[in-house]
Each structure stands twice: as C-alpha cells, then as structure tokens.
Amino acid sequence: MVAWKNFDQLESYKALNETECVDLVQALTAERVKNYTVPMAAGMSYNYAAKQVDDKILELLAKLSEEAELVEKFKELYNGAVINTGEQRLVLHQLTRGQLGNAVNADGVDKRAFYVEQQNKIADFANKVHNGEITNEKGEKFTTAVQIGIGGSDLGPRAMYLALENWAKVNGCFKMDAKFISNVDPDDAAAVLNSVDVSKCIFILVSKSGTTLETLTNESFVKDALAKAGLDASKHMIAVTSETSPLAKSSDYLAAFFMDDYIGGRYSSTSAVGGAVLSLAFGPEIFARFLNGAAEEDKLATNSNIKENPALLDALIGVYERNMLGYDSTAVLPYSQALSRFPAHLQQLDMESNGKSVNRFGEPVDYPTGPVIFGEPGTNGQHSFYQLLHQGTDIIPLQFIGFKNSQIGTDVDIQGSTSQQKLCANVAAQIVAFACGKEDENKNKNFEGGRPSSIIIGDQLTPESLGALLAHFENKVMFQGFVWNVNSFDQEGVQLGKVLAKRVLAHETEGALAVYSDLLNI
C-alpha cells in the first residue's frame, strides 16, 4: 500500500526548499540543451534545458518522486484503486487507450473490454454514416457532426478536432465537418444552427449524468430547430452518456454510446466523448491512431526513472517552480495554429484537477497547489502578452510546443526562409531570450532573463503526436496532484454556483443575490 502524505510532510520538501535555483543566464549552454532532454512517444521529446534545475535539484526531485511513491500511485490507479476518494470512484481514462496493468473489473464487467466495445460500436456507426448506410430521412448523407456538450465534453474534443482538421483534409481522411455548441447563451446555439444545414447534421448530445442543464437546454434548442425544419429529431441525434443516465435507452436517439463514472469530463477526450465526434469527422482509423499515441505516452509514465518519464519530470519541475520558487501561473505556448484551443483544454485539465485547497482526506493544505494556466499560439502571443513575460515584475514559467513540419505543407519562401522556418526560429529565439536575457544600459530595453521554459518538440502534429501530447499533460497533472496530495479527479468547487443559479431561476433569492438578479432582469 502506498502512503498518502502532504507534500510538506516529506523530507524532500525540506531538502528542495534549501536548494538554490539555477541562474539560467549563465547556465544555458549548448551541452545542456543537448543533454536535458527526454524522449516522448510519437518521436517527440521533452527538453527542459531552460528550466532552473541542475543535476543536484534533479536528484532531489527523483528522491521526491520515490518518497511520494508517485509511480506506485499511478500503478494503483491503473490497477483500479479508488483514487478519486471524494466521489469514491476508480480513475480509468488510461484504459480507453490501453491496459497498463491488471484487468480492472467494475460494475461487473472488464472495463477495458467495455471501452473497446464502445469504440467498436462508434466505429461501426461512423462507418455506416460515411458509407451512406445511415442517412437522413431523405436518404442524403450527413455532412456535419455537431457536438452538444460543455466543459470536458466540449473543450478537449474541440481542441482535438481543430488540431487534426487540416491534417485530415490534406491526408484524405476528412469525412465530416464538426461544430460545437456549449454555452447556455442562446446566441451560441443559434449562431451554430444558422451556419449549418440542419437536415444534414448529426447532433451528438454529450452528458455523462444526462442532467447537465446547459446541455439539456441546448438539446431542446436544437430539437426546436429540427422541428421547425420539419425534421424528426430522433433521426438526427445520438447520445454519449453513462449507461444509467436517462438518455441511455431513449428512443429519442439514433444510437447511444457509453462512458462511465470512472472517466472525468476533463479526461474524456479518448473515451466515447471524444470518440464519437472525432470518428465521425476523421474516421475510426484516425481516432485509433490518436489513441495509440496516447497509449504509447502512458507507457512512459510508468517508468520510475524520472529521465525516462517525461510527464513525471515535467510534473516535478512544475512543483519545484510552484512551491519552491513561488511562481503562480504557467503559460502554454504552442507554435502551431492547429493547437489554438489546446491551451483552453489544458486550462480546464490542470486548473479543475489541481485547483484545490484540501488534501485527499479533506484537510486544508499549507502550500500552494495548481497554478493558473493560460496561453495562445505563438507567434501570435509574441505580439500580445509576451511583453509581460519578458519584462513584467513576476516570473511566469513557459511551456512551449513546436513542430518541425507544418500540417498543410503549403508555404512560401520570403527573405530566404519559409514560414515554417520562421515559426520554428521564433520559438528557438524566445527560449533563449527568456532564459538568457540581454543587458542594456537603457533599462527600458534591458532583459533580465532567468525566465524558465521547456519545449516539447515533434516532427509534425499528427493523430499519434496529438494523442501523446494529450496523455503527457493528463499524466503530468495526475503526478502533480499526487505530490500535492489532492484529489485531482473531483470538482466540488463547481457545485455552489449551480445551486445558487437554480435558486435565482426559481426566484427563491434574498439579499445581495436578489438585487443582482434584478439588475440582470431575471
């Protein structure tokens, strides 16, 4: 049995607090860039040369990993322990893409077999839609998949779709457009519906519980639109939900695909939640390749040597930055337009998992946990908030992502280089600019440097590398949650707002809430 202890109860905590971090201005040598790198799946690598750690600190981080039994805790997780203590649930999202340990049985079934069964059902359905066996009432092919979901049913799948949309178009596996309706703001659903031919849309209703208010409201919105167009909603909708939800057996849907309570929304991109929309958009084979990339990366996360486990190493360095160096936020900066919404997905993944003040036993912790995560693609961010990153009063660690090749392959040569080369040159330049700075007598033009970053480098953003990226960050967040001794798999912090919103809608308010309701005309 592993021991769950608060971070500040560990020997390593004290030892790490006594270290002095590395002065990057001096330390960032060519040797270091060559050596401080760890292979990832799908031919990628995680390079941490521009982090404020050295061999001594890395040794202490390795000790922390051992002392906190991080890899053992992961092993417990994938072997089916009740890691989500708050909700008394197993945590099984890795099982959607592979099996790292023993067979896991729950609800009377082998869960790996259950997830694979759902994938096969989705694949079969998607193939029938693509080959015209399943059509609209007029016998016309469906052209567009519209996901109706919020939070994890939206951010991850949307980010993954955008990441592969252009790749799929170039590689001849683009099957259907995908659109997303998430917000309860009626303008969200109305605008999406105005942009499509509803008669050729399959709507994917995604709600694990079958009770998410925003999603059910948007379902009604869509059903209204279908009815107005004289269409039978039950011939245009599928559901992704848990087997016990009210949506599961309804005749309102063409088909229902299942997830379960062991997969949190923010960890659900590789489950049926991402599977339905991505299989419809790109075909089941592409979704399978995406899962393979994730599975390959998951395997690396089982290595106990931190230099062979990029997610673990990334997690440990992040903890060092958060707790020893006092950095409060992290910027995620993919140099890839296709990853435009990947930071928004990571924002949920990280902040909803580790934005906690109590440990697994419900006791307050005395150290900072999850940081603020934000980001935009480079080079756009360079012309926006990088000013503060370079010269602001706070230091903000940076997570770069870059690919040697573009997805579409169309390019121009201007001033002796392609756009892709310019893109890559910029990310290389930024790492060094942040780390090393540049002295200037004019202090307004002075760059102090010492601003840490890491970079994940890949050949190209493909289904495999995207899967690996996704799994890397899921596992990183998990390991950090283990260090902080928090439950990364519940989200009690979202409940109070829901309760109060219901009260507002029922006009059962008083005091400040009543006045705010009046001001907003409810």
Added chain:
Amino acid sequence: MVAWKNFDQLESYKALNETECVDLVQALTAERVKNYTVPMAAGMSYNYAAKQVDDKILELLAKLSEEAELVEKFKELYNGAVINTGEQRLVLHQLTRGQLGNAVNADGVDKRAFYVEQQNKIADFANKVHNGEITNEKGEKFTTAVQIGIGGSDLGPRAMYLALENWAKVNGCFKMDAKFISNVDPDDAAAVLNSVDVSKCIFILVSKSGTTLETLTNESFVKDALAKAGLDASKHMIAVTSETSPLAKSSDYLAAFFMDDYIGGRYSSTSAVGGAVLSLAFGPEIFARFLNGAAEEDKLATNSNIKENPALLDALIGVYERNMLGYDSTAVLPYSQALSRFPAHLQQLDMESNGKSVNRFGEPVDYPTGPVIFGEPGTNGQHSFYQLLHQGTDIIPLQFIGFKNSQIGTDVDIQGSTSQQKLCANVAAQIVAFACGKEDENKNKNFEGGRPSSIIIGDQLTPESLGALLAHFENKVMFQGFVWNVNSFDQEGVQLGKVLAKRVLAHETEGALAVYSDLLNI
C-alpha cells in the same frame, strides 16, 4: 505640470497598505449591491459591490487618484503631451472617436481631422464595395474581407468583429464575412485561404511600420494564392499603414488608409486598423456607432470624482488588489458567447501595456505592476477553470460582463426559464458564490468565499456598448499605468525575440541557440 512619481513614493501608498480589506462573506448586502454601482456609457453600469473595498478604502483610493493626478495626466494625454516617453510619442487613440480637449497638432496637421479623414475615406471605399462600384476583375461583388495582421492588428479587430457578427446579421447590416490571418505558421494562412473564394476577397494588409515580418510573409502567401488563381493581387488588396511606410504609396494596393505612430497597435481598434475591416463587414454607419460608444465612455474618464468615472474606479480597485492584497492575476469572464475573443484582446491590452519593471524614466520599480489576464466566456468557464477560482489556494479577482438580452433573440423555454435567463442567473449566482462562499463540514465541499469580483451590466451587446466596453478597459489600463508610473504605450520587451529569430534564420547562432535551432530543424 503634473508630477510623475513612483507609486510607493506616494502618501496614499502607505495609507492603503495600512487598511484592512473588507470581509465579503459578511459585507455583501443588498444595500451594497444597490449603491456600489457607477453608470457607464450606452446604458451600462459598473458594479463593484463584490470587491473588498469599503467607503474608507474608496476614500483613500480617491486620495490616491488626486495625489497621483490621474485625471490630470489623462488630460495631458488627450491634449497632446508626449506621454509615451520611451518612444517620444503622443498617445492619441481617443482622438479617433472624439475630441476631449484642445486641438492636437502633430506632423503639421490637426490629428482629429486626420483621423476623421481616414474614416471618411474608408467609409467611401466600403460603400463602393457594398454597392458594387468597386468589384473584382470580373465585375463580381466582393463577399469576404480578410485581415492580414498580428497583435493589435488582429486581436482587437477580430474580437470586435466576432462581438458584432451575429448582431449585424439579425439587424440587417451584415455586409461581408471577415476572416483573419495572423500567425506566421503557414497552416494559418493556408487554412483561411482554403476556406474562401479568393476571387471574391479583399485582403486588408495591416502593418503600421510596413515591416512586420509575420504580416509581410502572410502577404506574400496570399499574393502567391492570388497569382495561382490567375488574379491580379493589386485589385484585391488594400493597406492600412502609416503614411511614411513602404506600403503607403504602393501601386500594389487598391487603396491605402492611414494610422500613425501616436496609436499603439493594442489601442488601434477604433483607428483605420479596426475601421477598414469593421466598415467592410458591417458598413460605416455601424463602425461610427461603435466609435460613438467609445467616445461617450471616454468622456466619463475625464471626471475627477471616482464615483463618476468607472474606468478610474476599476483601475484603482485593481491596483489595490494587485499591490495591497497581492493578487497576481485577473480573470475576464464575459457571459456572452459573442465576446469569446474579448479576453484575448484584453490580455494583450493589459499585459503588453503594464507588464513592465521600469518606470517612465527607466528606473526599476519596487512593486508589482500589470497582472496576468486570462478568461473565457461564461458559462463555459464554470465547467472548466472555475474550480480553482472557487477552491484553489490563490485568490484571483474576477471581471464579469453580462447583458440582459441576447443578440440573436432566438431562445427556448426549458424548466420555466429561457437560455438567456439561465445565462444571467448563472453570473448572478457566481458573484455571490465567490463572495460569500458556503460553509460545509466536509471541507472538500466547503467554500471559503472572500473572492472578489465586479460586473459590467448592459442591456445588449450593440455597437455602442461594445465601443464603451473597449474604451473602458483602454482607460482602465491607462490609469493603472499612471499609478504604477510606467509607460503603458511602448513594448520594448518584444524586441529581443525578434533580433534572435533573425539571427537563427541567418544561421548566425552559437551555443544554446544553435542547438535549439538544430532540434527544430531550421
């Protein structure tokens, strides 16, 4: 003459540091919600009842405003002083929407007249495009405007376009689609070009200097595409640039519209930078209404009474939170899908303006300046990062924005309320949940509260209210820059990365930079 002093040199700094902030759990009464509100332009209001200030702190903030001569500094600015000391420039973006003080002459012309002249030229051009006087070579009407620009030439105009797109469609003034190419990633331009009929596109090349590498690269990208389609690029492109730029007099463009050095990129949405694309998309009358909203809000920013000056009050409370309460970031949370990219615009506006470590005289400051800004629309954010905002270990001030009415007006009644009512109920509920919290014996379900927020409430997101919102935040950022004694109008922090990227592309690298360049295959 006003005196430019560091914040910590002021009496008010000490006095504010000695205050104790308000305990919102106790303080947030109905009375307070009614009273702590300031009218804004376009019928909006700024409500700060859920901020940790009371009358005593507000009095000290009023004193700070006086002592730091904030309104006088604004007066100097709009009367044409050299407020951008780093670059020795006037700061005149307010003049694009009105004249708050004396006539300002620069470059031998009256600048208000110059900006109006550009607006009139754009209006004339847009009208001719809309009525078919200006067409493509086949005499077909242009259907799409594609903005090529990065940073302020992209984020602000894109956010404004998205904010009004659906409103314009419903109100019969939608003239042309707008698309945006910004990133030097070749997949950005390629994907946009794949999504349009280039023969019916007007491309708007936006670069003040005429030398922005990303933008010129994307221009070539577009010219390549036009050439491949057998089209004459000069019949499909217009330029927005400064009069002295290489683009200004080129026969490569159908027309050129001018901005100047007195308008920073991030402050340029109301100049020709936003004017061209927004006038093409929605018609010049709508752009004029947007300017009127901004002008009306600017006037409020001249009031020396902080309770009649919402931007000033918002700025002062933000400074109190940053410097006295130690909060490092701020979340911008519009409950409006149309404002989906407004947080990204504010991120640039705020972080690029005030992410500085030296004062106006180039001396290091000893206090934190601009915070990290991030955000997503509600209710989406509720199902994402709100967990950390409610229960994380750090307190993050929140800036809500809400409207009583939707833009499109299509809605459904589910469980006794419309989507719009649900949207508004959620924002009201969140404010109270964050401020007041809720005790629970199960500490995992406990909400400590005391998490401050403000809300801007409007009737509907229209051209006028959007203009007012934009100006509010521009003026807020300016006032905060005045308090911190930084130059909010330059961005020297973006230079080093540019220099190093050029060196990479010229293969003039050594050490770490050379290895990173190798790793990225440049």
